[in-house]
Amino acid sequence: MVYKALTIAGSDSGGGAGIQADLKTFQECHVYGMSAVTAVTAQNTKGVQGVFPSSASEVLEQLTSINEDLPPEAVKTGMLVNDEIIASVADFASSSGWEKLIVDPVMIAKGGASLLGEKSIEALINRLIPVAYVITPNIPEAEALTGREIRDVGDCRKAAEDLYGMGAKHVIIKGGHQSQSQSSYATDILYDGKEFFEFTSPRISTPHTHGTGCTFSAVITAELAKGNPVFDSVHTAKGFITAAISHSLGIGNGHGPTNHWAYHEGVNL
Numbered sequence: 214m215v216y217k218a219l220t221i222a223g224s225d226s227g228g229g230a231g232i233q234a235d236l237k238t239f240q241e242c243h244v245y246g247m248s249a250v251t252a253v254t255a256q257n258t259k260g261v262q263g264v265f266p267s268s269a270s271e272v273l274e275q276l277t278s279i280n281e282d283l284p285p286e287a288v289k290t291g292m293l294v295n296d297e298i299i300a301s302v303a304d305f306a307s308s309s310g311w312e313k314l315i316v317d318p319v320m321i322a323k324g325g326a327s328l329l330g331e332k333s334i335e336a337l338i339n340r341l342i343p344v345a346y347v348i349t350p351n352i353p354e355a356e357a358l359t360g361r362e363i364r365d366v367g368d369c370r371k372a373a374e375d376l377y378g379m380g381a382k383h384v385i386i387k388g389g390h391q392s393q394s395q396s397s398y399a400t401d402i403l404y405d406g407k408e409f410f411e412f413t414s415p416r417i418s419t420p421h422t423h424g425t426g427c428t429f430s431a432v433i434t435a436e437l438a439k440g441n442p443v444f445d446s447v448h449t450a451k452g453f454i455t456a457a458i459s460h461s462l463g464i465g466n467g468h469g470p471t472n473h474w475a476y477h478e479g480v481n482l
């Protein structure tokens with residue numbers, strides 16, 4: 214059986230985040246990767262130099278071509294740019310009956326560049342979160358979506374309950390943004406409406422974390438595409454991203470990309 218996964222996201226010309234990170238990750242997870250491009254970005258490890266959005270109809274045409282011939286077992290969203298694209302993707306997901314929709318609510322790149330209009334946060338809440346099987350915000354994204362200030366794991370749990378209440382069937386809040394002084398661990402929490410689970414690793418001290426969130430949610434998408442349960446998929450994703458950050462490549466002059474080979478091949482570059 215060949216399992217197929219689709220990413221609906223922006224292109225990162227530097228190859229560390231966005232569509233490129235997702236496709237590299239799908240490949241590493243032995244899942245056939247497909248993509249619908251929502252924007253082209255001119256980007257490298259130092260930052261985002263340009264953003265060139267697709268139109269909503271360009272996104273819809275890509276989704277239609279993929280779905281009629283190569284229906285995916287799981288779909289993830291990343292940078293969605295604006296309200297029109299969010300609404301089109303949400304409508305397409307509902308009418309196609311996509312069950313495993315993983316929403317990574319990308320808002321701001323590591324260097325501070327905006328990847329989603331501020332007004333579009335409402336569209337994420339009203340249109341996309343209600344059809345999400347899994348949502349994977351980082352801490353600033355969870356704060357923007359819930360209006361809560363998140364200082365510790367307790368606050369993360371409350372935000373996860375809020376996001377579950379908005380309609381996401383599983384909520385994962387990523388702990389990469391907790392400050393060094395607060396914790397020497399990077400703890401992600403999963404909430405399925407009944408129980409909380411924590412996934413913890415030592416916090417790795419490195420500037421090379423470009424694309425960690427995309428890679429993490431891409432592993433979850435690939436593992437769900439293969440039919441694995443959510444808990445197991447998050448467990449695999451945590452192991453994958455911890456290895457990828459531990460062995461980050463150190464290329465470029467800014468926030469370098471993670472190492473997608475590290476988890477499965479055990480390379481030590």
Ligand SMILES: Nc1ncnc2c1ncn2[C@@H]1O[C@H](COP(=O)(O)OP(=O)(O)OP(=O)(O)O)[C@@H](O)[C@H]1O
Binds near residue numbers: 322323
């Ligand atoms: N310094 C670190 N050490 C260990 N794990 C980390 C570190 N930074 C992030 N992670 C892990 O990486 C994953 C992604 O979390 P993070 O909060 O960085 O996502 P993100 O902000 O969406 O990333 P990006 O926007 O750069 O794609 C989580 O599993 C998190 O715990």
Ligand SMILES: Cc1ncc(CO)c(N)n1
Binds near residue numbers: 423427
């Ligand atoms: C295209 C794109 N998507 C997502 C991110 C988030 O890291 C990024 N930097 N670039």
